[in-house]
C-alpha cells in the first residue's frame with residue numbers, strides 16, 4: 086500500500102505527462118502481478134464492489150475523531166471529497182501495518198456479508214494502522230474515483246514501455262469489461278491472443294472543437310460534413326450472435342437500450358458501428374433530458390420505450406465481417422456503411438445524413454440551422470481520414486453553434502470547495518418578471534480568481550439572509566450566462582431548464598434593471614426548444 | 616456594555632475610545648500586525664509593537680503618525696489597561712490584552728502557536744473573553760511540525776537542482792516569505808527574491824533579525840544566473856513575464872490551503888507545501904482551552920462553524936461579524952489583491 090500511496094502522491098504532484106509515464110512504469114516494474122493489475126484497474130475507474138455504505142464511513146470517522154457528525158459533514162462539504170475528508174480528520178495512526186495493495190482490497194471485499202459490528206471493527210482497525218496518505222487510498226478503494234490525471238492513454242503508454250508490447254494492441258486489450266477478480270495480468274495483457282472477448286469495443290475517435298480558418302481546412306470537397314446529433318456517442322457491436330452497446334465513457338450499456346436487440350439478427354457477424362444513441366420519435370430527435378432520465382432508471386419499462394424510444398444514428402463503420410476497417414479511408418467506410426444500412430432496413434438504425442454544400446459559406450448557413458434541427462452543430466471529417474483513437478487534431482472537427490446567452494441578476498451565492506471554500510463561487514441567477522426576480526439557473530465556472538474575490542467582497546457586504554452555506558444577496562450584479570440549449574421544465578419555478586449553463590462574463594456595464602426578462606427566456610424556448 | 620464591541624468602524628473600546636484593527640478611518644487605532652486587512656491606511660494615530668512598526672511604516676508611508684510599544688508593557692487609557700503580547704504570526708504581531716475593572720479581553724488578531732524561527736513566539740494570555748481567528752478552524756486542517764515541511768522543501772529543491780530546474784516558491788511577501796527564507800539552508804544553493812519580498816527583507820534585517828543572504832531579482836540577471844537557485848516570490852509574480860528567465864522551473868506554493876488536495880490541484884503548481892502562519896485545528900482548541908476564557912468570539916474564517924462547535928462544548932461563543940474584507944480576507948491571494956488595491960488608492 087505504501088508504494089501505491091507514494092505513486093499516487095507523486096502522480097498528483099506533477100503535471101508533466103512524461104514524468105507520469107515514468108512514475109507508472111517504475112511502479113509497474115516494482116510490484117507483483119496482482120498489485121499491478123489492481124493499480125491498472127483503479128486508475129481506469131474500476132474498483133472493488135462496494136461492501137460498506139458511505140454513510141457508515143462518515144459516522145465511524147466522526148466517532149473515531151471525536152467530532153460531532155455535523156462538523157464532519159461541514160468539513161466534507163468544504164473539502165469536497167469523502168475519502169480525503171476522512172483521511173484528514175482521523176487522529177494519528179496507533180500502529181503500523183504494511184501490506185500490499187491487494188491485501189487491503191481483499192480485506193474490503195471480504196466484508197461483503199459481514200455484520201455491521203465486524204465491518205466497523207475492520208475499518209477502524211485499518212484506519213489506525215495507516216498513515217494519512219495510505220488512509221486516503223484505502224478510503225478511495227471503498228468510495229471510488231481515483232482522479233489523478235492519468236488517462237487510459239497515458240497508462241497504456243506506461244504499460245507499453247514496461248511490457249514492450251505495442252501501445253495499440255494494449256489499448257484494445259485494456260478496453261471492455263475486465264476486473265482483476267476474473268483475469269490475470271498474463272491473460273489480459275501478456276497473452277499474444279488476448280482473451281477472446283467478443284465484447285471489446287474500439288477506442289473512440291474524438292474530435293476537437295474547430296479553431297482554424299477555412300483556408301487552413303483547404304478545399305471544401307475534401308471534407309465530409311454531417312450534423313452533430315445531441316445524444317450519447319456509442320459503439321454497437323454484433324459478434325457471434327451477441328450484441329454489445331458501449332457508451333463513450335467506456336461503459337457497457339446494452340441492457341439500457343433493448344431497442345437494439347433486433348439488430349443481432351439483422352447485422353452480419355463481426356460488425357462494429359460508431360454512432361449516436363439518440364432519442365427519436367416521429368422523424369425527429371427528442372430532448373437530451375429525456376435520454377438522461379432514461380439512463381438514470383434501473384428498469385426500462387414499456388412506458389419508457391414508448392415515450393423515449395432510441396435509434397442509433399450511425400456515423401461510421403469500424404468493423405465488417407470481422408475485419409478491422411479503421412485504416413480504410415472514411416469515404417470508403419461510408420460507402421460500406423450506406424450499403425449495410427440499406428440492407429438492414431430497420432427504423433432503429435439510421436445513417437447520419439451527409440450535409441451537402443459547395444463552399445464553406447454554404448456550410449456556415451447550414452450550421453445556422455442547427456438549433457432548429459435540434460442538433461448541436463456540424464461535424465467536419467476529412468474524407469481521406471482513418472479512424473484514429475482518442476482525441477486527435479487535424480482530420481475531424483466539431484463545429485458547434487454559438488451558445489445562447491442571457492443577461493441575468495445574481496440572487497444567491499454559495500461558498501466553493503477546497504482553496505475556494507472561503508470564496509463565493511456558485512451563484513443562482515434570476516431574470517425579471519415584472520418587478521419580481523425569478524431564479525432560473527445556477528452557474529459556476531467562468532470567472533477569474535480576482536473576479537471571484539471581488540464578488541465575494543460584494544456578497545459579504547450585501548448579504549440579506551443566510552441559509553447554511555448559501556446567502557441571498559442584494560440584486561445588483563448582472564452576468565451574461567451562456568448555455569447550449571433550453572427546454573421546458575415543470576420542476577423549475579421559471580418553467581425552463583438550461584443545458585450547460587456557465588458565466589460568460591460579468592456585465593459591470595449593465596444596471597440591474599436592464600437584465601433580461603422571463604419573456605425573453607420563454608421566447609428563446611419557443612425558438613430553440615430541444 | 617461589553618469591553619470591546621463591534622461598530623461600523625471596527626472593534627471598539629468605548630471606555631478608552633480606541634479601536635483595534637479598524638477597517639474605517641478612525642482617530643486612534645491599536646494595530647495587531649502589518650497585514651493589509653489589519654492595518655489600514657488613513658487613521659489619525661496608530662499604536663503597534665516596536666518590532667511591527669517598521670513594516671507598517673513602510674506600508675502606510677511617512678506621513679502616518681505611528682507610535683510603538685514594548686511587548687508586555689502596560690499602558691493606561693482612561694482606566695483601561697492595554698498590553699501587546701506575541702501572537703507568533705509574523706514579526707511584531709501581537710495579541711492585544713485589554714483589562715478594565717478586573718475583566719480581561721484578548722483580541723488575538725492572527726496567530727499561530729508553533730515557533731517559526733523568526734517571529735516572536737506565541738504567548739498564551741489568560742482572559743475572560745478571547746477573540747479568535749478561525750481561518751483554519753476546521754478539523755481537516757492539521758499542520759506537521761515545520762521541521763518536516765522544510766525537509767520536504769529542501770528535498771524538492773535538491774531534486775530540482777538534479778533536474779536542472781530553478782525552484783520557485785510562492786509565499787505572501789510579508790511574513791511567510793521571511794519565515795521561509797529564515798529556515799532555508801543557504802548551503803543548498805543561492806536564494807533569490809522578488810522585489811516585494813526583498814523590500815520587506817531589508818526592513819526586517821535592519822531591525823536586527825537574521826535572514827540568510829538573498830539576491831534581489833533584477834533586470835540585468837540572465838537566464839543561467841539562477842542555476843541551482845530558489846526564488847521566493849508572491850503568487851502575483853507568477854502571472855507576469857518576470858518568471859520567464861527561470862525556465863526550466865518547478866513551482867511550489869506554501870500555504871495552509873495546500874492541506875486540501877482540491878486546492879493544490881486548482882492552484883496548478885508542481886508542489887504544494889502545507890505551511891501556515893495561522894493556528895491549525897488542534898492548536899486552536901488548545902489555545903481556547905489554555906486561555907481559560909468563558910466567552911469566545913470568533914472572527915474571519917469558518918467562524919459560524921467553529922462558534923457552533925464551541926457552544927456545543929459548553930462555552931459562550933458567537934460569531935463576531937468583523938467586516939474586514941469579509942470572511943475571506945485571510946485567503947492569502949485575496950489579501951494580496953486587497954493590498955495592491957490599497958496601494959493604488961494611496962497613489
Ligand SMILES: [Zn+2]
Nearest residue numbers: 648650704725
Ligand atoms: Zn495576518
Ligand SMILES: [Zn+2]
Nearest residue numbers: 652653725945
Ligand atoms: Zn488577518
